[in-house]
Amino acid sequence: MARRRNRKYAVPGVAERMQNFKAEVMKREGYTVDLNHPDDVKYEVAKELGVPLQPGNNGGLTTESVGHVGGKIGGSMVREMVRLAQEQLANREKS
Numbered sequence: 328m329a330r331r332r333n334r335k336y337a338v339p340g341v342a343e344r345m346q347n348f349k350a351e352v353m354k355r356e357g358y359t360v361d362l363n364h365p366d367d368v369k370y371e372v373a374k375e376l377g378v379p380l381q382p383g384n385n386g387g388l389t390t391e392s393v394g395h396v397g398g399k400i401g402g403s404m405v406r407e408m409v410r411l412a413q414e415q416l417a418n419r420e421k422s
Contacts, residue, residue, distance in 0.1 A: 352407045353400065372396050 336342055350365035353372075360368050373380035376399065378392045385393070 348407075349400065349404060352403050355407075356403050369396050369400060372399050 334342060336345065346365045347362075349368070350360045350362055353365070353368045354360045358368050358371050370380055370382070373396045376392075376395050378388065378396055380388065380393065380396060
């Protein structure tokens, strides 16, 4: 799996904050996260799921198995974003 170093975000300058958010979410999920390399949590998730993901070339892995890793991480992040949005809406209604 090639690293996507050139992710394009809709909001300029948000890349570092998204990496921090990923680290926060995955830490709350019980994973060990290196705050200097939050993207590396994917290896711990992969190990838990039985996917032999390693740094470097993972051309032998199926899209499905790699998708399980990304889905677990991304799904956790989306759930947290929804929770935060609901919390903000509830706070607005109180005002």
